[in-house]
Amino acid sequence: MSIFSRIAGTGSYLPAKVLTNKDLEGAVETSDEWIFSRTGIRQRHIAGEGEFASDLALQASRHALEAAGVTPAELSLIIVATTTPDMVFPSTACILQAKLGAKTCPAFDVQAVCSGFVYALTTADHFMRSGQYQNILVVGAEVYSRILDWEDRTTCVLFGDGAGAVVLKRSDAPGILSSHLHADGSHAHILSVPGSVSGGKISGRPLLQMEGNAVFKFAVRVLEEVAEEALAANRMEKSQIDWLIPHQANIRIIQATAKKLNLPMSKVVTTVDRHANTSAASVPLALDTAVRDGRICGGQHVLLEGVGGGFTWGALMVRM
Numbered sequence: 608m609s610i611f612s613r614i615a616g617t618g619s620y621l622p623a624k625v626l627t628n629k630d631l632e633g634a635v636e637t638s639d640e641w642i643f644s645r646t647g648i649r650q651r652h653i654a655g656e657g658e659f660a661s662d663l664a665l666q667a668s669r670h671a672l673e674a675a676g677v678t679p680a681e682l683s684l685i686i687v688a689t690t691t692p693d694m695v696f697p698s699t700a701c702i703l704q705a706k707l708g709a710k711t712c713p714a715f716d717v718q719a720v721c722s723g724f725v726y727a728l729t730t731a732d733h734f735m736r737s738g739q740y741q742n743i744l745v746v747g748a749e750v751y752s753r754i755l756d757w758e759d760r761t762t763c764v765l766f767g768d769g770a771g772a773v774v775l776k777r778s779d780a781p782g783i784l785s786s787h788l789h790a791d792g793s794h795a796h797i798l799s800v801p802g803s804v805s806g807g808k809i810s811g812r813p814l815l816q817m818e819g820n821a822v823f824k825f826a827v828r829v830l831e832e833v834a835e836e837a838l839a840a841n842r843m844e845k846s847q848i849d850w851l852i853p854h855q856a857n858i859r860i861i862q863a864t865a866k867k868l869n870l871p872m873s874k875v876v877t878t879v880d881r882h883a884n885t886s887a888a889s890v891p892l893a894l895d896t897a898v899r900d901g902r903i904c905g906g907q908h909v910l911l912e913g914v915g916g917g918f919t920w921g922a923l924m925v926r927m
């Protein structure tokens with residue numbers, strides 16, 4: 608009998624503090640009109656002082672575990688996707704494991720920037736198919752507010768903090784139908800945080816920098832390509848996608864992708880207006896939003912898509 612993964616529960620968490628575009632008008636030379644018309648973003652959530660990626664991950668994980676009916680002790684693996692870990696090491700996944708009280712199950716981080724959750728979910732699915740695992744927790748958690756230059760209006764208006772999680776259960780039927788990952792390191796320079804820890808000091812500039820136009824064009828192209836790849840692998844027509852959940856970077860990237868796939872926006876889950884770009888957390892946050900408000904139901908086909916720094920990109924076709 609074949610072994611598959613099924614999404615048994617979803618959860619998410621957003622920090623209490625909300626920063627609106629209006630609030631940003633006082634900090635940098637920008638306007639709600641500029642931000643909303645170029646990005647679709649109205650507000651973002653910002654982690655409190657002393658609130659780390661593992662804290663956001665903990666809350667999202669608890670919601671996902673509860674929804675799945677799985678206890679921390681029953682987890683056989685924890686994977687956290689994050690670009691903003693609590694510290695250099697231990698991994699945020701190990702810190703989360705301790706906070707959950709999940710004891711000795713393996714735990715590790717995946718670093719693929721805004722594709723992080725898609726990479727982590729794919730990794731979890733492959734572990735599951737090995738037959739050695741029963742319940743896997745996959746989390747995307749970010750505190751991008753810590754790596755932004757709050758004086759750079761071209762980047763600081765785009766991002767927010769948050770976490771989303773899913774619990775995968777071993778199943779005889781899919782579940783995750785297929786996954787498709789890609790990377791091209793030759794585009795590293797168009798989106799990066801070019802800093803590191805060296806000799807007890809920070810070397811380089813540990814703040815996000817981006818060539819916005821280049822990122823925009825790259826994202827639209829690869830999101831269409833990888834969606835076509837997922838459809839072909841499953842011999843599916845575009846019309847068979849019930850829900851598209853793309854990485855939530857910018858409403859114009861999402862609209863352009865939906866148009867290329869002939870999907871009406873009514874079939875696309877968008878949270879970018881309220882959450883902004885939460886990097887590895889954006890896809891599981893959007894998934895949980897649409898599961899909990901009843902839009903996504905059992906048996907439906909959902910296409911999850913990520914794209915981000917590296918450059919990395921990927922997709923999963925999922926039957927809920």
Ligand code: ACO
Pocket residue numbers: 636637638641642645646721760761762764765798817818819820822823826854856857884886914915916
């Ligand atoms: N407020 C007001 N004016 C601004 C702001 C701001 N926040 N930011 C830039 N401007 C100005 C620029 O300085 C420029 O002024 P100028 O003409 O006097 O030089 C003008 O607005 C136009 O700037 P552009 O960069 O050409 O604006 P564009 O329409 O391309 O929009 C944006 C910029 C929103 C960043 C767009 O390129 C984009 O969405 N790119 C995708 C980037 C993205 O989503 N990245 C997320 C991370 S990557 C990922 O998750 C995959």
